[in-house]
Amino acid sequence: MAIIRTEGLTYTYSQGTPFEKTAVKNVDLEIEEGELVGIIGHTGSGKSTLIQHFNGLVKPTSGKIYVDGQDIWDEKNCRIRDIRFKVGLVFQYPEYQIFEETVYKDISFGPKNMGLDEKEIDRRVRETAALVGITDAQLQKSPFELSGGQKRRVAIAGVMAMEPKVLILDEPTAGLDPKGRDLILAQIKEYQKRTGSTILLVSHSMEDVAGFASKILVMNKSELYCYEDTPQVFKKADEITAMGLSVPQITRVFGRLRQMGVDIRTDVYTLDFAVKTLMEYMEKNGKDIEQC
């Protein structure tokens, strides 16, 4: 069963004023449980507004959202706070939401709000802290003494500790160096492997999403452009580039090769796969490639 399903989801800002703007237009979507989804789109394409619908922070102007088969705005049968524990949302620059005296207390804020008992909270805090690479000594420190990357990971752990069925991250790697970026992406993947939860990762960098997600959702001008398996999406590299998004460098190399007349597939987006494809090609017609 789909963990998140939307029907004709539409959201309009400042309705009825001159500043009216539709941020999300008529989105029908079904996200299966356990999926690793990358959400991409240019700035202002509506991707941030879309994900805020999934945990009930934004109420749609029209349309419906079902989480785990339940209409989240059906006020009789559903408490919106329970939905927030089911669908964890990590905002952009989450380190700016940290407020407690110690790292431990900050990570336990979410689980505490869920009304869990001390023992369970302690287990969750220690487990998630270990997962994101926060040591026991650091748990007792003030979060404001940590480095930027560490603060970011503490904030992400704060949402992971609620053990949501769906974890949504809005540009978790923004402003980090490549090493910090890879670390966070690896930890998110590790979390997914361990818990089997559904992950939605928002980014405007295809490079981030390419090696990470099994499916990709593309938003363009407030509308859902496509939601397909990663290889399918990369076949549309040209259209995606036209939207103002960049495809990974390696995909561009293969597109260029094709333009030069090399008969090679273009849905290549990771380095390993690129090597494999090239090797196969060279084995098949080793002489041709030298002529190019």
Place this chain on the structure above:
Amino acid sequence: MLRDITIGQYFPGKSVIHRLDPRFKIIITGIFIAMLFAADGFIGLAVSCAFILMTYLLSNIPIKLMVKSLKPIIPVILFTSVLNLFFIDGVSVFSFWVINITDEGLITTAFMIIRIIALISGSSLLTYTTSPIILTDAIERLLSPLNKVKFPVHELAMMMTIALRFIPTLIEETDKIMSAQKARGADMDSGGLLKRAAALVPILIPLFVSAFRRAEELALAMECRCYQGGEGRTRLKTLKSSGADYSAMAVALLFLAAVFVINAVTG
């Protein structure tokens, strides 16, 4: 939502009122307030209201906005009317149990309500038609004589400008932090007074932290651009007064004089 706050909001335009020298606008607003408080009868009050109505029409600011600016002061109006209505002695017109409403009370209440409404709409017209930056500029110029007694006028004006500049930024930031904490299950809409106050901690602490961070960055950026206070600083736009400004002030003074004359005649 937080975004709907309009106090001190500026509505750009090109009307006569918009183009007036802001220093004169501040002085004229002062004259208008004097007018309101000098008037001791309904005729005087009507003259002052005619003045503010005239300026509103000249400024092309929709009356809707004027009504909107009155919304936050409804509690104040209600409070003063209740006090005036029930506690002023005079000839009773309506009485029930301990409630005794008098003719004097009714008249004073009506008078007070009109005065408060005129006062608020008059002063909001100033902020509607003048951008905050120009307004602080004008305040700086008007206060400049205080420099002689070593009062830091420029620094004060700069602080006001910066504070005004960051209001929208901080509102946006508060919105974001609130959403983030709600996503972690923070409950801000239920519980008693104490519980609600405690629920503000997760919002206020990140807000303060980011305000300090912004202040530090801004200070550094200002120093990088060689800011060193008001001494020897010149302006991009110098305020210039023209004939229109003087005539506007003359009109305002004329109305003030009219109010005094009416007071003398009716009093």
